[in-house]
Amino acid sequence: MTDVRAARPRATIQDVADEAGLSRGTVSRVLNDEPYVSAEARDAVREAVRRVGYVRSAAARSLVTRRSGAVALIVHEPSVQVLDDPNIGNILIGTNAVLSEADQQLVTIMVDSARDNERVVEYLRGGFVDGAIVLSARDGDPVTRAIAEIGLPACFVGHPSDAANASYIAIDNRAAAEEITRRLVATGRRRIGMLASGLDRDSGQDRLEGFTAALGDRFDPALVARDPLFSYTAGVEGMRELLEKAPDLDGVFAASDAVAAGAMDVLQRSGRSVPGDIGVVGFDDSAWALRCDPPLSTVRQPARTLGEHAAQQVLGQIAGTVTGSHGLVLPTEVVWRGSA
Amino acid sequence: MTDVRAARPRATIQDVADEAGLSRGTVSRVLNDEPYVSAEARDAVREAVRRVGYVRSAAARSLVTRRSGAVALIVHEPSVQVLDDPNIGNILIGTNAVLSEADQQLVTIMVDSARDNERVVEYLRGGFVDGAIVLSARDGDPVTRAIAEIGLPACFVGHPSDAANASYIAIDNRAAAEEITRRLVATGRRRIGMLASGLDRDSGQDRLEGFTAALGDRFDPALVARDPLFSYTAGVEGMRELLEKAPDLDGVFAASDAVAAGAMDVLQRSGRSVPGDIGVVGFDDSAWALRCDPPLSTVRQPARTLGEHAAQQVLGQIAGTVTGSHGLVLPTEVVWRGSA
DNA sequence: GTGAAAGCGCTAACAC
DNA sequence: GTGTTAGCGCTTTCAC
Numbered sequence: 180m181t182d183v184r185a186a187r188p189r190a191t192i193q194d195v196a197d198e199a200g201l202s203r204g205t206v207s208r209v210l211n212d213e214p215y216v217s218a219e220a221r222d223a224v225r226e227a228v229r230r231v232g233y234v235r236s237a238a239a240r241s242l243v244t245r246r247s248g249a250v251a252l253i254v255h256e257p258s259v260q261v262l263d264d265p266n267i268g269n270i271l272i273g274t275n276a277v278l279s280e281a282d283q284q285l286v287t288i289m290v291d292s293a294r295d296n297e298r299v300v301e302y303l304r305g306g307f308v309d310g311a312i313v314l315s316a317r318d319g320d321p322v323t324r325a326i327a328e329i330g331l332p333a334c335f336v337g338h339p340s341d342a343a344n345a346s347y348i349a350i351d352n353r354a355a356a357e358e359i360t361r362r363l364v365a366t367g368r369r370r371i372g373m374l375a376s377g378l379d380r381d382s383g384q385d386r387l388e389g390f391t392a393a394l395g396d397r398f399d400p401a402l403v404a405r406d407p408l409f410s411y412t413a414g415v416e417g418m419r420e421l422l423e424k425a426p427d428l429d430g431v432f433a434a435s436d437a438v439a440a441g442a443m444d445v446l447q448r449s450g451r452s453v454p455g456d457i458g459v460v461g462f463d464d465s466a467w468a469l470r471c472d473p474p475l476s477t478v479r480q481p482a483r484t485l486g487e488h489a490a491q492q493v494l495g496q497i498a499g500t501v502t503g504s505h506g507l508v509l510p511t512e513v514v515w516r517g518s519a
Numbered sequence: 520m521t522d523v524r525a526a527r528p529r530a531t532i533q534d535v536a537d538e539a540g541l542s543r544g545t546v547s548r549v550l551n552d553e554p555y556v557s558a559e560a561r562d563a564v565r566e567a568v569r570r571v572g573y574v575r576s577a578a579a580r581s582l583v584t585r586r587s588g589a590v591a592l593i594v595h596e597p598s599v600q601v602l603d604d605p606n607i608g609n610i611l612i613g614t615n616a617v618l619s620e621a622d623q624q625l626v627t628i629m630v631d632s633a634r635d636n637e638r639v640v641e642y643l644r645g646g647f648v649d650g651a652i653v654l655s656a657r658d659g660d661p662v663t664r665a666i667a668e669i670g671l672p673a674c675f676v677g678h679p680s681d682a683a684n685a686s687y688i689a690i691d692n693r694a695a696a697e698e699i700t701r702r703l704v705a706t707g708r709r710r711i712g713m714l715a716s717g718l719d720r721d722s723g724q725d726r727l728e729g730f731t732a733a734l735g736d737r738f739d740p741a742l743v744a745r746d747p748l749f750s751y752t753a754g755v756e757g758m759r760e761l762l763e764k765a766p767d768l769d770g771v772f773a774a775s776d777a778v779a780a781g782a783m784d785v786l787q788r789s790g791r792s793v794p795g796d797i798g799v800v801g802f803d804d805s806a807w808a809l810r811c812d813p814p815l816s817t818v819r820q821p822a823r824t825l826g827e828h829a830a831q832q833v834l835g836q837i838a839g840t841v842t843g844s845h846g847l848v849l850p851t852e853v854v855w856r857g858s859a
Numbered sequence: 860g861t862g863a864a865a866g867c868g869c870t871a872a873c874a875c
Numbered sequence: 876g877t878g879t880t881a882g883c884g885c886t887t888t889c890a891c
Binding site: 189191192193203204207208210211235236238239240241242243244 | 883884885886887
Binding site for chain 1: 861863864867868869
């Protein structure tokens with residue numbers, strides 16, 4: 180029962196003022212690097228802070244300034260999947276870099292259950308953060324609704340349709356999918372299938388649409404395997420399914436590199452050569468792409484840039500220099516490697 | 520310049536009280552689900568809250584309760600690597616599950632630069648969180664020091680030596696490495712090398728020690744390839760290096776599954792068969808292990824459980840029911856598959 | 860350049 | 876059961 184913490188109560192700004200023989204006001208000015216403070220006062224305060232072991236209370240400060248100095252990155256994912264998605268990591272890096280530069284603290288929050296949803300809404304409403312960046316929101320997300328309700332500065336990565344007048348940044352999944360499928364066609368493939376994943380969100384849906392558009396009349400719905408997850412296993416299972424239906428398949432567009440990797444392993448085991456017998460393309464340009472043999476042709480997502488822009492957007496909204504509703508679509512790039 | 524947010528100032532608890540014709544005290548009681556409030560008052564308050572659009576200020580609340588209701592998960596990593604580490608994701612899941620149950624908000628914070636370090640320390644000192652779980656801290660981390668200084672309830676995953684009297688939860692990397700290496704020896708391998716990674720932290724260092732111990736007299740320092748990262752590429756490069764030095768190698772212990780995967784690809788390309796010509800074992804039991812062909816024998820880390828215990832520890836410390844310094848080492852399990 | 864004092868929005872102790 | 880009131884620790888006018 181010797182709790183050190185309970186023993187000495189936290190020093191307050193008043194303690195510092197007393198110790199330094201100055202007023203709270205002056206101490207506050209020094210703490211905030213404001214002008215109109217004498218050099219002597221500055222030193223006295225710093226010294227006093229050290230002596231009494233003062234640490235400023237965020238709560239008290241935030242109560243009067245109405246600022247927390249923090250921004251949330253909200254990730255909507257069944258948590259197991261976070262690991263597999265290479266983009267999230269890069270978005271995180273971009274976001275953190277920009278916010279760090281602006282001296283804002285990034286806090287990442289995972290939403291994984293109904294209970295999480297409620298708690299996160301409370302957290303956001305409470306004012307713990309000055310803004311939010313939202314990843315992979317689905318339609319009708321409680322968090323999305325809450326953000327709109329409380330008017331929290333926010334930017335969505337991807338473009339959920341019910342955040343219509345919100346700020347967002349996205350890539351054109353449809354166009355990218357169409358482009359890479361077109362080149363599959365251009366290299367002479369005739370029977371082209373797709374391993375479609377994540378059809379419950381816009382990214383997955385748009386990739387399928389792009390694929391369909393690229394094929395035009397040649398599109399055969401039977402050659403689309405569907406799986407909820409963008410995973411290696413989805414690729415394995417989907418590819419088996421496709422080969423069974425259409426052993427003469429000579430091209431596949433996988434909704435992500437992980438899916439493509441699964442597919443390529445199945446193809447290899449079935450004795451088919453890539454790209455000789457069949458061309459394979461993926462999406463993401465993640466670590467998987469280079470691990471494939473031959474390396475995978477794929478679509479490069481500017482994930483880091485996505486994160487950076489989202490952060491800048493939110494910072495702008497917080498500063499009030501930028502309007503809330505603003506959409507931006509970043510270009511993608513097809514990376515042509517050996518697999519097709 | 521039509522900022523909706525600026526227009527209507529946030530409703531306060533007083534507004535709710537006025538609207539409901541009650542006092543602040545009663546409103547506060549309803550908000551906190553306290554007893555001794557009449558049903559009518561309850562309803563009146565809830566209705567008033569709805570009408571004035573009240574949301575409670577976390578800052579004001581936290582100022583008086585000295586609680587934030589949030590716990591930080593601090594991840595010390597060059598951010599690119601977060602993606603590759605399968606354990607972090609599982610620790611995150613375990614932590615989030617336990618905290619969610621206790622209605623605490625988990626906020627994940629990445630520390631990626633000196634500037635991050637400073638800001639995070641400020642964040643922790645400010646009282647934004649009631650406790651912290653710290654991952655992969657190195658010796659002499661500013662955050663570790665700050666946590667000790669301010670007496671923040673905390674639990675370290677892994678065991679950095681300078682948090683000597685702090686609470687921690689870890690696995691016995693040394694014993695696990697020794698065990699899996701021993702079985703490599705037991706299956707008749709004579710020339711065994713190691714792909715060592717992350718030697719700047721206890722986990723990496725301990726795995727190398729366990730390896731050394733298992734080999735005893737047979738240990739040959741020349742057969743240890745070193746790389747800072749637990750990555751696929753590290754495995755590729757390390758394996759090439761080892762094969763050049765010792766073409767007759769017949770066993771390899773890789774410091775992680777990702778490293779092992781890189782190694783196996785090199786072995787395959789060099790025309791060696793696994794486990795025929797050479798046995799390979801890894802560490803982590805991550806997704807990589809099953810992607811290998813043949814599937815990888817490895818050490819299973821109870822990552823999720825690690826996260827759960829850490830969260831429970833911190834909750835206990837916050838509640839004051841548990842002493843600060845408490846260490847726990849969880850057992851690991853060797854998973855024997857086809858690669859050795 | 861510095862001090863005094865008025866809150867920020869909330870909880871909790873105490874009256875009634 | 877409910878109202879009243881005294882702070883929590885800080886910033887920010889406004890005097891001086």
